[in-house]
Amino acid sequence: VARNTLTRWDRRTVRSADRHLVMGETMRRRVADLYGVAAEILPPPISFEVDGPTTTVDGVEPGFFLAAARLMPYKNLDAVVAAFAELSNERLVIAGDGPEREALEAAATANIRFVGTVGDARLRWLYGNCRALVSAGFEAYPLTPIEAAGFSKPTLALREGGSVDVVVEGRTGEFFDRPVPQAIVGAVHRLHAGDYDAAELARLRERHAEHTFAVALRAIVDEELARTG
Secondary structure, eight states: OHHHHHHHHHHHHHHTSSOOEESSHHHHHHHHHHHOOOOEEOOOOOOOOTTSOOOOOTTOOSSEEEEESOOOGGGTHHHHHHHHHHOTTSOEEEEOOOTTHHHHHHHOOTTEEEEESOOHHHHHHHHHHEEEEEEOSOOSSOSHHHHHHTTTOOEEEESSTTHHHHOOBTTTEEEESSSSHHHHHHHHHHHHHOOOOHHHHHHHHHHTOHHHHHHHHHHHHHHHHHHHO
């Protein structure tokens, strides 16, 4: 009974709004399915600065694959680690920390390096010197592929959730359909055969720039003020 009451309250509250904004197409479809609401897309801003200071990460040579994430179960980094155990000629750098770190390190092979939580300067170096980003978790709207795009780097992503709004297959990265080692290995091989579009990557980053967001939000506010005034 309590659940049904809460569901009715939730739907009534959502439908009481004059205008609904969501981050991407996947979320728009979800809102339509749940609430029968036609939402508009307003991509979120990314505040991470591409042109800030850079600090080298000691002991890491350029040309690696990068996973930048909290080390949590839903990020599926166990599958990424297992995939790179099979990819002995490739290197993986994992930036981030979390409760899964001990188990992931125990399963890791010599071509996998954990660098822990890094500040912006080291993260910029990692983005700038990686071959590609690996994003294996289910994300409502992933931000790291957008950050990587600012450095003209493609992303290997799970074909789920908001990742399909951010990654354009064959142009800004590649998908794998399930978070399992064999699928990730296949995506790595396809990435090597690909030719990724620097202009498309730049457009992805620009679409999420803070000034782009501010202009779009200001236009929405002005429309609402004009309508209600």
